[in-house]
Amino acid sequence: MTLILAVYIISLALVLSEAFLPGLVVGVLGLSGLGWSIWQAWTTRGWPTGLGLLVIAVILIPAAVLKAIRRIQLHARIDGTGATLSNLLPGMEGTAATPLRPAGAAIFNGNRTDVLTRGEPLDRGAAIRIVAIEGNHVVVAHAERRES
Structure with missing residues (x-):
């Protein structure tokens, strides 16, 4: 037995x-x-x-x-609160949420979105500005912080 x-x-x-x-x-x-x-x-x-x-x-x-x-989460809901490309315009300023090497994430108007630089690495928290939107890629560059 x-x-x-x-x-x-x-x-x-x-x-x-x-x-x-x-x-x-x-x-x-x-x-x-x-x-x-x-x-x-x-x-x-x-x-x-x-x-x-x-x-x-x-x-x-x-x-x-x-x-x-x-x-296993089979019933996850997608609420769609993230930034969409239609909300983003060239010239908008935001903050790098992750290090950009050259890709990463950034915060614009409280919404997180994936971004690319043109090759220059930027640290987390750096001030950035949207320079172009190419297809579904948001291209950013370093922006000088303005003192108010």
Whole structure:
């Protein structure tokens, strides 16, 4: 019975790990081991033991799969609050949110957007100005901060 339980537990682990290691081999090995261990328990220990192992597998596997699926964010919402190219105009000034080497992110009017420089690296927090919008690329350059 120890061998049967060991194969049963290892097989359950293999079936559950199939969700994270796709490729069918691990799942097939796990299902084969489950089938073998349930069959052995049924024939050597009687139908109550085999049925008990079967019920545990039938309840445990779907419950674990459902719990794993809930952790994966399948229902994420995209709210669209980021800056769009239509909001951005050449001459607008903002701040580099990340180091620009030469690509990075910047903040314009409180919205974060991806930007490019023409090759010059800029540090995070540097004052920048939009010099061009080329297709879907926002090109920026260093801007001198004005004292008010």
